[in-house]
Amino acid sequence: xxxxxxxxxxxxxxxxxxxxxxxxxxxxxxxxxxxQQTPGQGLQFLFEYFSETQRNKGNFPGRFSxxxxxxxxxxxxxxxxELGDSxxxxxxxxxxxxxxxxFGPGTRxxxx
Amino acid sequence: xxxxxxxPQSMFIQEGEDVSMNCTSSSIFNTWLxxxxxxxxxxxxxxxxxxxxxxxxxxxxxxxxxxxxxxxxLNISASIPSDVGIYFCAGLYSGNTPLVxxxxxxxxxxx
Numbered sequence: 556x557x558x559x560x561x562x563x564x565x566x567x568x569x570x571x572x573x574x575x576x577x578x579x580x581x582x583x584x585x586x587x588x589x590x591q592q593t594p595g596q597g598l599q600f601l602f603e604y605f606s607e608t609q610r611n612k613g614n615f616p617g618r619f620s621x622x623x624x625x626x627x628x629x630x631x632x633x634x635x636x637e638l639g640d641s642x643x644x645x646x647x648x649x650x651x652x653x654x655x656x657x658f659g660p661g662t663r664x665x666x667x
Numbered sequence: 668x669x670x671x672x673x674x675p676q677s678m679f680i681q682e683g684e685d686v687s688m689n690c691t692s693s694s695i696f697n698t699w700l701x702x703x704x705x706x707x708x709x710x711x712x713x714x715x716x717x718x719x720x721x722x723x724x725x726x727x728x729x730x731x732x733x734x735x736x737x738x739x740x741l742n743i744s745a746s747i748p749s750d751v752g753i754y755f756c757a758g759l760y761s762g763n764t765p766l767v768x769x770x771x772x773x774x775x776x777x778x
Contacts, residue, residue, distance in 0.1 A: 559709075588765065598710075598755065598768040611765045645709050652762035655700055658709035 557582065559648050559659035567665045573634040576662045580627050580648030586610075587629040588656060589621060592643040601644075604629055605652055633664075641666045673756055673769030681777050686743040688772040690756030698759040699732050699739040700766070705752045713754075714741070746776050
């Protein structure tokens with residue numbers, strides 16, 4: 556069974572631009588969560604989607620948004636990029652909201 | 668909000684030694700998960716625990732769900748160089764709350 560895939564793996568943007576990251580969950584998984592990982596802050600929860608509905612949202616500004624499609628694939632968008640948005644963005648999928656999460660390899664975003 | 672305190676922050680051990688790390692919280696959790704992350708990759712699930720007192724093994728790894736539901740432990744026996752990485756604990760209270768992660772234990776193994 557294929558794992559969680561994330562595209563692109565690496566991205567370089569400049570301040571003020573916007574970016575869209577994509578996540579394809581494990582086949583059959585309906586829940587997708589997004590995390591931001593930085594050396595200083597560790598894994599910070601961004602949001603969680605289940606059956607196209609956002610169920611939980613972390614403490615991030617409104618510049619961070621996401622959505623989930625009917626095939627469970629998910630995208631997250633960051634608008635008006637700031638230097639501090641440079642991080643590894645991780646997507647994780649699970650069968651349901653009570654199940655263990657499986658992570659993708661992440662998208663490394665660098666904002667210059 | 669819920670927070671997990673993971674310790675130690677880092678460890679340097681000799682190959683062949685056993686390793687112990689733990690995670691504590693002021694809140695109870697109903698599921699504990701342990702992940703390992705290597706450079707440039709996403710975390711990989713090692714062990715999942717669902718019941719207080721549960722002891723589960725995965726090869727040389729053994730994890731326990733604390734009886735109070737506020738802590739969990741991970742032990743690695745006879746460490747080898749490929750055990751190097753960052754180990755994260757994560758706790759889940761319910762399906763209506765997000766997974767909460769500890770800040771990780773960075774393990775270095777000296778051959």
